[in-house]
Amino acid sequence: MTVEPNDRKLLYEEWASYSVFYKYQPVGLIRKYFGEKVGLYFAWLGVYTQMLIPAALVGVVVFLYGCASVDDNIPSMEICDARNNITMCPLCDQACSYWKLTDACGTARASHLFDNPATVFFSIFMALWAVLFMEHWKRRQMRLNYIWDLTGFGEEEEDHNRAEYEFRVMKKSLKKEQSTPKGEKVKLTCTDRIPAYVTTLSVMFFMILVTFAIVFGVILYRISIKAALHMSSYPAARANIRATVKTTAAIINLIIIIIMDEVYAAVARWLTAKEVPKTDKSFEERLIFKTFTLKFVNAFTPIVYLAFFRGRLVGRPGAYLYVVGSYRMEECAHAGCLMELCIQLCITMLGKQLIQNNLFEIGIPKLKKLLRRRKSELDGRSEEDRLKSLKRHEKDMILGPFVGLSPEYMEMIIQFGMVTLFVASFPLAPLFALLNNIIEIRLDAKKFVTELRRPIAAKARDIGIWYNLLRGLSKVAVIVNAFVISFTSDFIPRLVYQYMYSPDGSMHGFVNHTLSYFNVADFQPGTAPLSPNNLGYPVQVCRYKDYREPPGSSTQYELSKEFWAILAARLAFVIVFQNVVMLMSDFVDWLIPDIPKDISLQIHKEKILVVELFMKEEQGRRLALRENHHQDNCCTSPSPGPDSLPQPRPRPLSHSHC
Incomplete structure (x- = not known):
């Protein structure tokens, strides 16, 4: 039996197939079949994916530059040089012993791949890329509005009151039936919603505190597992402690993020329902804002901690900072926390895309279909026989319900944050996002065509509140990347050393400049290493990464003048x-018009035609009125002579008087 050609079959063949991943989406056909709202989402996703191509290419070039220049990087060469006999202070109390700086050789070389001068250029590029993306989408959206005849459409035309709101209004009107003046319309006021607003603020604050508590728990895990591995008697456990702790902590964070995302989505919907918004648009916007806030905090709190707080709340040898009793705050590796930030970003981004977005979207529908087939087999009929006996609309009712576009937008907005906010530490993020989105478009297409019921078509002129969220993220990304380059990476300390402290203007001696001295006799009781002689020689002085005065000086272990000079340079940067980036972004925004020139000219021509048509109609109407007036005058008086002036007379009441 051959299926007649139809829009759904055409969408399945030309849009929902992975073999056409390189083709443009048939946005017009999507809009025709699903409506403008769904059509705008896939048009936006296509523009976003298309704009990721140049970002991914530049990111790969930056990464390759780091790979090519790693052997010429003087700081990492000094760290890896075994001739530099630098003894470092222990990384934890008692269980950890002194260690050689050469042990950090691998981390230093890996950090240079993401922490090099090219990352500054890439951060500026990505800030301008975000502005270009927003401008490109505005122009594309305006073109679609013109093609789809949405330029004169107002969303308030289809925005009706919700049934829950009308029910609450009816209950209120029944209570105040006696006291309400006749004819006055009853509506819900802010006073009626105060309990819901208080509940929302309290629950949102509590959920954010829960996220902070979870991140703090992972920090304690890292501290305790590091000490346990150092005390382990198995050589394999002590072989690569840093990599083990980083990777396992990042995986734990990923699992918690995926679980808490589902919890936060349910909590946000419950809170929004309690507020009883008036219209569907208001309900959707409030729900999106709450869900985005909770999911954003959930996804980025571990990353923010690694970028801006880890390694800065440590103290110094002999005066470390402790939490929850005897847990000493963790330090960064000598090359900085940028490598750990990169690992966290990589695992979180890839894990969310692979597990939460793709695996769940593919696996859950397949599992439901398998359960339905199993149930049919238990009833004595195969799934194929049962489907053959059903009509087309009955088969469609078996499909999953359409729950809206918010989950689709949300995962892309969080991905956009991953791509732009911390791109200085992970230049390959646009590449991973591009590869994911190529699959995501076809995956969503197949889901909409084959797995979900066809949604009711809804008109929309734009993507709504999502555009404001994107614009806000692009603005915040500039500030975040500035702080990442300035405080997380070693870019500013290297620059300050090269131009202020280097004797020959090179980077030779930079590693020694960043290390302070500590007299091991000044350890607090019970914190010195239990096995201090593992290096084969007695240790009198160890080194640690900080800018402090040496022991024996009048202000020993106090922050040195180099620290304040570097801090001033960081803030100035x-x-x-x-x-500079904001100014360049505003200039690009001003330079590119929101409306394409051809569309603007076409709209202008149409306005001129409308005005001309209106003028013709008005002129015809005036001529008709003048003829009627002339006929009325003919009925009331004889025709005047050619030299006589017409005398004004009162207009007759009706033509019957003539």
Whole structure:
């Protein structure tokens, strides 16, 4: 039996197939079959994916530059040089012993792949890329509005009151039936919603605190597992402690993020329902804002901690900072926390895309279909026989319900945050996002065509509140990347050393410049290493990464003048970077018009035609009125002579008087 050609079959063949991943989406056909709202989502996703191509290419070039220049990087060469006999202070109390700086050789070389001068250029590029993406989408959206005849459409035309709101209004009107003046319309006011607003604020604050508590729990896990591995008697456990702790902690964070995302989505919907918004649009916007806030905090809190707090709340040898009793705050590797930030970003981004977005979207529908088939087999009929006996609309009712576009938008907005916010530490993020989105478009297409019921077509002129969220993220990304480059990476300390402290203007001696001295006799009681002689020689002085005065000076272990000079340079870089990039972004925004020139000219021509048509109609109407007036005058008086002036007379009441 051959199926007649139809829109659904055409969408399945030309859009929902992985073999056509390189083709443009048939946005017009999507809009025709699913409506403007769904059509705009896939048009936006197509523009976003298309704009990721140049970002991915530049990111790969930056990464390859790091790979090519790693052997010429003087700081990492000094760290890896075994001739530099630098003894480092223990990384934890008692269980950890002294260690050689050469042990951090691998981490230092890997950090250079993501922490090099090219990352500054890439951060500026990505800030401008975000502005170009927003401008490109505005132009594309305006073109679609013109083609789809949405330029004069107002969303309030189809925005009706929700049934829950009308029910609450009816209950309120029944209570105040006696006291309400006749003819006055009853509606819900802010006073009626105060309990719901208080509940929302309290629950949202509590959920954010829960996220912070979870991140703090992972921090304690890292501290305790590191000490346990150092105390282990198995050589394999002590072989690569840093990599083991980083990877397992990142995986734990990923699992928690995936679980808590589902919890936060349910909590946000419950809170929004309690507020009883008036219209569907208001309900959707409030729900999106709450869900985005909770999911954003959930996804980015571990990353923010690694980028801006880890390694800065440590203290110094002999005066470390402790939490929950005897847990000493963890330090960064000598090459900085940028490598750990990169690992966290990589695992979180890839894990969310692979597990939460793709595996769940593919696996759950397949599992439901398998359960239905199993149930049919238990009833004595195969799934194929049962489907053959059903009509087309009955088969469609078996499909999953359409729950809206918010989950689709949400995962892409979080991905956009991953791509732009911390791109200075992970230049390959646009590449991974591009590869994911190529699959995501076809995956969503197949889901909409074969797995979900056809949604009721809804008109929309734009993507709504999602555009404001994207614009806000692109602005915040400039500030975040400025702080990442300035405070997380070693870019500013290297620059300050090269131009202020280097004797020959090179980077030779930079590693020694960043290390302070500590007299091991000044350890607090009970914190010195239990096995201090593992290096084969007695240790009198160890080194640690900080800018402090040496032991024996009048201000020993106090912050040195180099620290304050570097801090001033960091803050100055943040201010200059932020203002320069913002200025360039605003210039690009001003330079590119929101409406394409051909569309603007066409709209202008149509307005001229409308005005001309209106003028013709008005002129015809005036001529008709003048003829009627002339006929009325003919009925009331004889025709005047050619030299006589017409005398004004009162207009007759009706033509019957003539």
